[in-house]
Amino acid sequence: MSHLDKVAFLLVRTTEQSWLKKEGAMISKFTVLTMVLLMVAVLAACSSSEDENNELVIMTHDSFDISEDVIKEFEAANNATVVIQPAGDAGQALVRAILEKGNPSADLLYGIDNTFLGRALSEGIFDTYQSPLLARVPNRFLLDDSYHVTPINYAYVNLNYDRAFLAEAGMAPPTTLEELTGPSWKGKLVIENPATSSPGLAFLISTVAYFGEDDGYDYLDFWRDMRANDVLVKDGWSDAYYADFTMYGGDRPLVVSYATSPAAEFFFSETPLTEPPTGNILIDNATFLQIEGIGILKGANSKSLAEKFIDFALSTRFQEDFPDKMFVYPVNRDATTPDFFKFAEVPAQPAGLPP
Secondary structure (H helix, E strand, C coil): CCHHHHHHHHHHHHHHHHHCCCCCCCCCHHHHHHHHHHHHHHHHHHHHHHCCCCEEEEEECCCCCCCHHHHHHHHHHHCCEEEEEECCCHHHHHHHHHHCCCCCCCCEEEEEECCCHHHHHHHCCEECCCCHHHHHCCHHHCCCCCCCCEEEEEEEEEEEEEHHHHHHHCCCCCCCCHHHHCHHHCCCEEEECCCCCHHHHHHHHHHHHHHCCCCCCCHHHHHHHHHHCCCEEECCHHHHHHHHEHHHCCCECEEEEECCHHHHHHHHCCCCCCCCCEEEECCCCCCEEEEEEEEEECCCCCHHHHHHHHHHHCCHHHHCCCHHHHCCEECCCCCCCCHHHHHCCCCCCCECCCC
16 A cells, blocks of 8 residues: 555545544535545645655766766755766767666756757657747757757867877878878778767768768768778777877877867867867868757656756856866857867858758
């Protein structure tokens, strides 16, 4: 017998014994039961709000990084505990959320972007929520008009190169994607797996936009040539960038990363620099505008708390905290970015999602 059933049983017994024994009482058991049911309904309503978990679990990709003070500010304002649950790269986190559909281990999924959005929506893993703070977000960043996923940040995916390596080798950065298939660039590019990595999928999409699907030389031809030219594919961005990129001891001077990555290298440099040690390769129609968002997982234990966190994630307090940690841009038009973002170039003509 549940706690609610026990309460109902005791109410019935107590009410019958105290009211029906009164001298001259003419109250029927039906009337008593009706009143009890109304009281149980009230108790149920109270129970549903009181039983909501004060622990908020947020599933994220491994690159998620927010100041502890910012999280503590949300916890204090809402009498809550926030638990961050890393789940690999963005694609891996989405797969986990899909496998847990209906009985999620987290309340929110942070890091779903416009490359994986279609799959997430078709799987029906999110509840809807329309934050009032979306009024501060420009329309071009509203990636989901059904409000299952709320935009939080954006960045541009493109090729990065190691300036020192290319200078020593007497090489200039490629100016077209076609050049990557030539002998000069054999074995010199590391990319991320588009099945598990959002920047990997973004780069794949940009090659579709660049080469087309049915032309004399299309994106499939390009990738056949890249495979023959010893392109290296890694599961996630961190592995590709920090294990195989020559900046960190690898043997690949080109990597699929972000237009903000050179700014990050400048920021983290232990020696004074006048320019970043890495550079962007911004080829028209071969870069990708990646918009990243957050959604409430269906079956979440703390749905109302999750809604409050989405509002908080759109506030300037949250939005101004992550640019110097995750090196992405805030979507809130009122939020500012650090001075070193001047090294984060903006592509003139990024590719878009194919129809």
